[in-house]
Amino acid sequence: MMHKLNLPDFAPSFREGKNGKQEIFDKIRKKFVRFTPEEWVRQNFLNFLVTTLGFPASLIVVEAELTYNQMKKRFDILAYFSDGNPCMVVECKAPSVVLTQAVFDQVAMYNMALLVNYLIVTNGLTHYICRIDHDKRTYTFLKEILTYEMLNKLT
Numbered sequence: 001m002m003h004k005l006n007l008p009d010f011a012p013s014f015r016e017g018k019n020g021k022q023e024i025f026d027k028i029r030k031k032f033v034r035f036t037p038e039e040w041v042r043q044n045f046l047n048f049l050v051t052t053l054g055f056p057a058s059l060i061v062v063e064a065e066l067t068y069n070q071m072k073k074r075f076d077i078l079a080y081f082s083d084g085n086p087c088m089v090v091e092c093k094a095p096s097v098v099l100t101q102a103v104f105d106q107v108a109m110y111n112m113a114l115l116v117n118y119l120i121v122t123n124g125l126t127h128y129i130c131r132i133d134h135d136k137r138t139y140t141f142l143k144e145i146l147t148y149e150m151l152n153k154l155t
Contacts, residue, residue, distance in 0.1 A: 001094045005124035010047040037094035041124035054148040088118040
């Protein structure tokens, strides 16, 4: 089930869970979680954010709940600036999932509550990043995912 992704390799820790299902260690949540194709993408992307792009692990939240229009939703990854303001939300899908408009609509809905300037959608193979201009109500697709340092300079 470990699909080769378009992300840097890393060596995660695995174990067999109580129910006989394989689990992967999440360094951000500091616990083992059920190993699924989507979780494989999430863990690889988290590793990429921290080790390659320089995001402080202490400023990343994984699988947290938010409320939008009185509906409870869960986002995959939310990164914060050191001043406590959120800077980027990431929606992860399994490698087999095609990144359609519905996926973009999902992350855009999360952003109605989060109001971050950067949205990323990834299935581990293809990654899209958008910069949102809330004042002009526009968005621009970027060619690359920005480092934490670059994001800090742009705010």
